[in-house]
Amino acid sequence: MAAGQPSHANAEASSSKHSIYEASTQYRHWRFSPEQLVDTRASLNAAAVSVIRDAFEADEARSSTTVSFLDANEESLLVKLYVGKVSQLCGHFRFPEEVEATAMSYLKRFYLKNTVMDWHPKNVMLTALFLATKTTNNPIPVDTYASHIPKTQPSDVLDLEFLVAQSLGFDFAVWHAHRALWGMSLDIQVLPELTREEVHRVYQIALNHVRASRLTDAELIFTPAQIALACLSLASPHLAVSWTRLKLAEDADMLLSAIQPIKDMVVAHGSSPDVEAVRDVDRRLKLCKNPEKVMGSRAYMKKQQEAERRADEKRKRKAAEVRRAMEEGDPFGSELARDGAMDDDDDDD
Amino acid sequence: MSRPPSGNWLRGTVIRKGGSSVGNTRTSTPQIQSTSSTVFGGGVKDASGRVSEYSSMDDTCPVCKSDRYLNPKLRLLVSACYHKMCESCIDRLFTLGPAPCPICGKILRKLAFTPQTFEDLGVEKEVAIRRRIAKEFNKRREDFADLHSYNDYLEMVEDITFNLINDIDIPDTEARIAAYRRENAALIELNVQREEQYQKYLKEQEEAERQEREQIALELRRLEEEEREERAKERREIIDKLETSDKDAAKLVARSRADALRRAHARSSSSTVANARLQRSRTAQSAVVADVPHVPLQDDWYTYEDKFVLRDDYDDPASEAVRRDRDGIMRAGGYRVEEAWERALRSAVAGLEIMPLQGLSNEDSAHPNG
Known part of the structure; x- marks a missing residue:
């Protein structure tokens, strides 16, 4: 990642060494520029629309012309609504903040690899939260979990679990801004002329900003420490400035200007989206959902049949191979080279 | 062999x-x-x-x-x-x-x-031949540049031995031995000397240990002797005192007993001091290999150690309950609030200097599985 390499704050310490943050999967796999985010979402949306359009056409010719598909912005709006729902759910279950933040990260990351037209965030959100309870060591039995959520069976949660984990690339560890902010609230206590009440007041305000920042894309662009610093700066600009000066000396001003976009982002997008607008999006989503993923639809049946047929074919081929091997007198088959056809049977489903 | x-x-x-x-x-x-x-x-x-x-x-x-x-x-x-x-x-x-x-x-x-x-006379013969061969073919691993040539040498020695034992090509083999002896006369002599030195060293060590043991035995004998003398003297004293003094007999006996006990105690402690000294000198002899401290993790990650100082105490409502817990029930699993603080402090400064990506340039490296 040479191109993204920053001018280091302390060149002598990090010239030979890499920051420990760079070892995280969050840095390696889930760090984007704003332009990349827009581009990723747009291309994902375009690909999804063309696939779903084909599915509609296959289902019933010329049916796709009347459907108005969601665009990338509408998709993110829907995701954002459900990201906000995670905190409601966590309040209900009294999960720790780490679970909430992790589940939100999972949800955002999931929709950088998938589209809401394939997988509705309502379901994915439940799975992401359940997965987050496990990955942050706050496990809860799936039956208990499902019984507290209306109209949800344990299977609804578990069916998507592998899909979600796979989309996340099994990168379960997340570095959180709220932990960085906690560290800052401890570390600003070394600053002089600061009362205990002042620290607590600033911390609470900043924490609320961190919570708001989870509704934005900040964590996909900036490091958690930068987000925490921006939130601290929103709560008490002079505290943030003096703490940064203490930590980074001459590079402080550059950093303080670099976190300005986070502040703007938190202020502008740090609240739940307008419910009316989302409701409209959701209504349209019902019409443009990928028919192959809707249980009972013709496309779904067709896809199931296709999968069934393929599995059946594979089974038959395997049985034929085995029979042939048995007839030739060697139950384990003979040379490996001849049985090239056996190879594709490894991915048994 | x-x-x-x-x-x-x-x-x-x-x-x-x-x-x-x-x-x-x-x-x-x-x-x-x-x-x-x-x-x-x-x-x-x-x-x-x-x-x-x-x-x-x-x-x-x-x-x-x-x-x-x-x-x-x-x-x-x-x-x-x-x-x-x-x-x-x-x-x-x-x-x-x-x-x-x-x-x-x-x-x-x-x-x-x-x-x-x-x-079995075959064994008799083999043992004798191996002795003879070992005397001349006494090169060591250090005499060779690499393991490969050492192994070749061992193989050659084994060949010659086998030939002698089984009477194969005796004149030829003897000629080989003679040739080897001519070529390596100096080295053979050197190795013989080395071996002798090593034997001497072993013998000296054994001797030293034996002397040490004798010393200890002597010391113990001396102590025993002293103790016996002391006891005899004591008994005499008590009798003398009982004869001359008009004090209470029981008291006198009790006092002299207490004295004896004190002296015995002093003796045993002095002998333990001597023992400890011996023990120390022995460990000093055996401690030849320097103990290099073990470093479990060796990588070049920068962990921001210079960016924060963990203090002993913080005003931290979040960990209040854990710190107040006097019985340590919340810390039973080994939880230390200092470690949580350290992690928070580190994460507060980690990555502060890493600037966000710009543009679409390194799209591929940013999310390779995307």
Whole structure:
């Protein structure tokens, strides 16, 4: 990642060494520029629309012309609504903040690899939260979990679990801004002329900003420490400035200007989206959902049949191979080279 | 194969005759009574330097056909060509100088007969040959540039040994040995010296240890003596006092007992001091290898150690409950609030300097699985 390499704050310490943050999967796999985010979402949306359009056409010719598909912005709006729902759910279950933040990260990351037209965030959100309870060591039995959520069976949660984990690339560890902010609230206590009440007041305000920042894309662009610093700066600009000066000396001003976009982002997008607008999006989503993923639809049946047929074919081929091997007198088959056809049977489903 | 103690594999210097040795600890080894006046050397010595000889009830001399029934003192010896003969035959045939072996005709000398150690003469022969080879082929691993050439050398030695044992190409093999000896005379000599030095070192160490043990025993004896004297003196004193003084007898006895106890205590502590000193000197001798501290993790990640200082205490409502918990129930699993603080502090400064990506440039490296 040479191109993204920053001018280091302390060149002598990090010239030979890499920051420990760079070892995280969050840095390696889930760090984007704003332009990349827009581009990723747009291309994902375009690909999804063309696939779903084909599915509609296959289902019933010329049916796709009347459907108005969601665009990338509408998709993110829907995701954002459900990201906000995670905190409601966590309040209900009294999960720790780490679970909430992790589940939100999972949800955002999931929709950088998938589209809401394939997988509705309502379901994915439940799975992401359940997965987050496990990955942050706050496990809860799936039956208990499902019984507290209306109209949800344990299977609804578990069916998507592998899909979600796979989309996340099994990168379960997340570095959180709220932990960085906690560290800052401890570390600003070394600053002089600061009362205990002042620290607590600033911390609470900043924490609320961190919570708001989870509704934005900040964590996909900036490091958690930068987000925490921006939130601290929103709560008490002079505290943030003096703490940064203490930590980074001459590079402080550059950093303080670099976190300005986070502040703007938190202020502008740090609240739940307008419910009316989302409701409209959701209504349209019902019409443009990928028919192959809707249980009972013709496309779904067709896809199931296709999968069934393929599995059946594979089974038959395997049985034929085995029979042939048995007839030739060697139950384990003979040379490996001849049985090239056996190879594709490894991915048994 | 173990190295011979020092180059006296065919000299009769250490051998003890069965008749002269008393207090034999190895009851399984039969003691051979020699009928010959000659002292035969060689044979395989056990740890005490004694040669254990093999003999059985149905030994028969292949030359004169006399057996143990006729001659209970029958002692069979082995010739240089590995044929057995009884002592009287050897005396009869070889007293007048070298003579041919009655079995194979090889010219033998009387002094080249050795006692038999192993039942199987093949083993006897192999052991003797290996000793001989080991004396000259005494190169070590350090004498070679790499393991490969050392292994080649070992292979060659094994080849030669095998040839000698199985009588394959004897003249050729002997020529090889001679050639090797010529080429490596200096090195062989050096290694012999090294070996001798090592033996000397071992002996010295043993000697030192023995002296130490003696010292301790002496010390203990002295202490015991002193104690005994003291007790006798004490008893005398008590009797004297009881005679001269008009104080209460029981009190006097009690006081002198207390004195004695105190002195005994002082003695034992002084001896433990001496023991501790001995112990220390011994550990100082054995501690040769420097103990390098173990570093469990070696990588070059920068963990921001210079960016924060963990203080002993913070005003932190979040961890209040854990710190207040006097019984330590919340810390039972090994939770330390200092570690949580350290992690938070580190994460507060980690990545502060990493600027966000710009543009679409490194799209591929940003999310390779995307």
